[in-house]
Amino acid sequence: MPETDRQPDWAQLRALVAVMRHGSLSAAARQLGQTQPTLGRQIRALERRVGEALFDRLPSGLRPNQRALALYEPAAALDDAAAQLAVALARPTDSAAGTVRITASEGFAARVLAPILTGLAEAHPGIEIELSATNEVENLVRRDADIAVRHTRPDQEELIAQRLGMVEVGLFDARGYVVRHGLPRDVRALAGHRLIGPDKDPVGLRLAERWGLPMDSLRFALRTDSRTAQEAAVRAGFGIGVMSMAEVEPGGDLLRVFPETATAAFPLWLAAHADMRQSPRLRIVYDALAGALRARFG
Known part of the structure; x- marks a missing residue:
């Protein structure tokens, strides 16, 4: 009776394919680098597995019967696929090629990361960057992104992270706004x-409360959770808003409000999934970001 309680042995199927392709045990054994008795045992084991003979034993060699012919096509397909897999595993790959998805806040992505990524692209043209400029915290464990720049330390065990420095922020307005409306004398004058x-x-x-701003009396003439829109409004002279020091050009058109007091700082974290260590392209991007951001904010 056929042995139906276990999966077919790949070595047995490979022996079948080799014998049918080369016409004899001796020729098949040479092709597989095995001995003829070993190959014969594999054929007999496969015959026990299917419950009947697969070859007619003739003086000129082995002649496959109808059952062997029925098994040959799927077994040969597996053999070909295994050969292709072996070639793919042995083929060297470009360690610095492929896609890397980075997530960071809008303003940080535009003002800070873009110049860093430009240099990275010049050094590693095979790497394609997907930059998710969003204030939402994307899930690295779920692989919504490969690398994240954050202001809070991730607490998932699957992630690795390093603190690179502090990002300072302050209140700013444009020179045009000051000409029209002047500068507030103190925090309460912001009203x-x-x-x-x-x-x-x-x-x-929370940042406004941290600065001691009177939230009960403050009225925002423009409310938006888009950091890009807030920055654009400040630069356009709409009013006074929060800007990262990293986003303000020295000597430009923006002026600090309360430079001696209204300053806050947030930690800067770079995070990635721990599997990043096994991917050369992810490691290259992660190390490049870590070095550049630490040099600027550390």
């Missing part, structure tokens, strides 16, 4: 100015 602030972003609201 008489057009303010640009968050809509529902809890980080932005």
Whole structure:
């Protein structure tokens, strides 16, 4: 009776394919680098597995019967696939090629990461960057992104992270706004100015409270959770808003408000999945970001 309680042995199927392709045990054994008795045992074991003979034993060699012919096509397909897999495993690959997805906040991605990624692209043209410029925290464990630049340390065990420095922020307005409306004398005087602030972003609201701003009397003339839109409004002279020091060009058109007091800083973290160590392209991008950001904010 056929042995139906276990999966077919790949060595037995490979022996079948070799014998049918080369016409004899001796020729098949030479092709597989095995001995003829070993190959014969594999054929007999396969015959026990299917419950009947697969070859007619003739003086001129082995002649496959109808059952062997029925098994040959799927077995040969497996053999060909195994050969292709062996070639693929042995073929060297470009260690610095492929896609890497990075996530960071809007303003940070535009003002800080873009120049760093430009240099990276010149050094490693085979790497394609997907830059998710969003204030939402994308899930690295779920692989929504490969690498994340964050202001909070991730707590998932599957992730690795390093603190690279601190990002300072302050209140700014444009020179054109100052010409029209002047500068507030103190924090309480902000109530008489057009303010640009968050809509529902809890980080932005906590930042205002951290500075001791009178939230009960402040009214934001423009509310948006888009850091890009906030920055654009400040630069356009709409009003006073929060800007990262890294996003303000020295000697430019923006002026600090309360430079001696209204300053806050957030830690800068670079995070990735621990499997990143096994991917050369991810490691290249991660190390490049770590070095450049540490040099700037460390």
